[in-house]
Amino acid sequence: GQNIDQPTEMTATEGAIVQINCTYQTSGFNGLFWYQQHAGEAPTFLSYNVLDGLEEKGRFSSFLSRSKGYSYLLLKELQMKDSASYLCAVGDSNYQLIWGAGTKLIIKP
């Protein structure tokens, strides 16, 4: 079966760094996505990795290791507005997205 695993909840301090991990087992692989979802709102796109390595975009970076079925999202210089759920999703062999349940990130002052 297809499976995406990520921690249910994490807590971090304003100004710090946090790493959210995602492991996956899917039939085929056509890229890994990270989305941010604030409570009561729609998911919004953060990053896309299709090759191994690190993609950096401002305070956010995403890493992929296809051989390990592993990705992480790194958030630096945390701000209160970063409190949200972070969703990991993998494109399968049919280019359909398989979604993790999301990691709720709580930022404390």
Place this chain on the structure above:
Amino acid sequence: IAGITQAPTSQILAAGRRMTLRCTQDMRHNAMYWYRQDLGLGLRLIHYSNTAGTTGKGEVPDGYSVSRANTDDFPLTLASAVPSQTSVYFCASSDNGESTEAFFGQGTRLTVV
């Protein structure tokens, strides 16, 4: 309209009633999707359409139907609602291609009683 719009934003529906959730996009995206999101679960694909005139079943299609008469609209119909269909429904769209970033509507919160 800018982006992707869903209607209604919320609805309380009696079990057994028929309901259509509307979704419209103005980005000329080929692909459109309907997901449901339940607490503790990831987004689950109900139905999808890769291009106007075609539709396909996702992970949880039972009890739902869709149509794609044109590029912009992708309505989702519940023929006879049941309480287990209580959920938040998201419509999304994307260009076809490898980097299939999806753009989401604001969601419809549906409660079936």
